[in-house]
Amino acid sequence: MYIDGQKKVELQDRISLYLDHQMTSDEESEFTKNVSENPEIKKWVETEKKFKTLLVNGILRPSVSDELIKKIHDNVQVYQTSSPEKN
Amino acid sequence: MAEQHIIKVFQEEFFPHMEALKTFAYHLTYNENDAEDLVQETYLKALKFINSYVEGTNSKAWLFKILKNAYINEYRKKIKTPTILDFNDPLAVQETDMIGGTVEINWDDLAMSLGDEVTLALNSLSYEFKEIILLCDIEGFSYEEIADILDVPIGTVRSRLFRARNELKEKLTKYALYLGYQDKRGFKKNE
Incomplete structure (x- = not known):
């Protein structure tokens, strides 16, 4: 199946909407039906899904330091004790 | 918001997003210390504007919006220009x-x-x-x-x-x- 430039862009947009869970249930049903009937589109969807997984798993997620947790907790406590409403 | 609810809201709705906020802040600032300062600033602002938050609504989006605005309005100027990573x-x-x-x-x-x-x-x-x-x-x-x-x-x-x-x-x-x-x-x- 040949997909021309404009259709390719439209299809990529549909795939994004699908993988980002931004379709209505009707749109999703229609899209998944379309995907199941077209092996090329199905392959493309799988590739896009893997790319998303690569991002999610590959991104650095630094942990929150104990010091920061303590500072934030202290700030909330200080606000509580110094709140004008309480005084 | 009633004062007695503040700690409860922070504990139940705001604190669970600390790690996600840190990840977002880290990738904006490229620096671990700046990222922690930005997260702390976010929680301070959340405290300051707590009355504009409606309990049980989308706390994560609310906190991310605060962080993004704090970064644009204050941190972007303060933080030294990040090293340009030429990936090409x-x-x-x-x-x-x-x-x-x-x-x-x-x-x-x-x-x-x-x-x-x-x-x-x-x-x-x-x-x-x-x-x-x-x-x-x-x-x-x-x-x-x-x-x-x-x-x-x-x-x-x-x-x-x-x-x-x-x-x-x-x-x-x-x-x-x-x-x-x-x-x-x-x-x-x-x-």
């Missing part, structure tokens, strides 16, 4: 290496070869592209939530996300070729 030059892959300008990458295979490259590639994107990928792909916000966090129309979210992902794919594809990635058509760099 060291890779030195020519466009002609890509047949017809496209290479089919098996992202599963590539994942096995990648370490910090995903982070480096992400950080080499423009601020607008980076933040939208972090919000959508990493944090899983809906387009509507992202539009609210960034104060832009949903159409802008969609088009920006589309361009950001394509640019990121292009950078990672070039990196794959640099690694000598061979796609299913038997094409390989330096062949």
Whole structure:
């Protein structure tokens, strides 16, 4: 199946909407039906899904330091004790 | 909001998002200490404007919006200009290496070869592209939530996300070729 430039862009947009869970249930049903009937589109969807997984798993997620947790907790406590409403 | 609810709201609704906020802040600032300062600032502002928050609503989006605004209004000026990570030059892959300008990458295979490259590639994107990928792909916000966090129309979210992902794919594809990635058509760099 040949997909021309404009259709390719439209299809990529549909795939994004699908993988980002931004379709209505009707749109999703229609899209998944379309995907199941077209092996090329199905392959493309799988590739896009893997790319998303690569991002999610590959991104650095630094942990929150104990010091920061303590500072934030202290700030909330200080606000509580110094709140004008309480005084 | 009644004073007795404040700690409860922080504990139950705000604190669970600390790690996600730290990840977002880290990729905006490129610096662990600046990221922690920005997260702390976010919680201080949440405390200051607690009366504008409605309990039980979307606390994560509310906090991310505060963080994004704090970064743009205050931190962006304070933080020294980050080192520009030129993700293209060291890779030195020519466009002609890509047949017809496209290479089919098996992202599963590539994942096995990648370490910090995903982070480096992400950080080499423009601020607008980076933040939208972090919000959508990493944090899983809906387009509507992202539009609210960034104060832009949903159409802008969609088009920006589309361009950001394509640019990121292009950078990672070039990196794959640099690694000598061979796609299913038997094409390989330096062949």
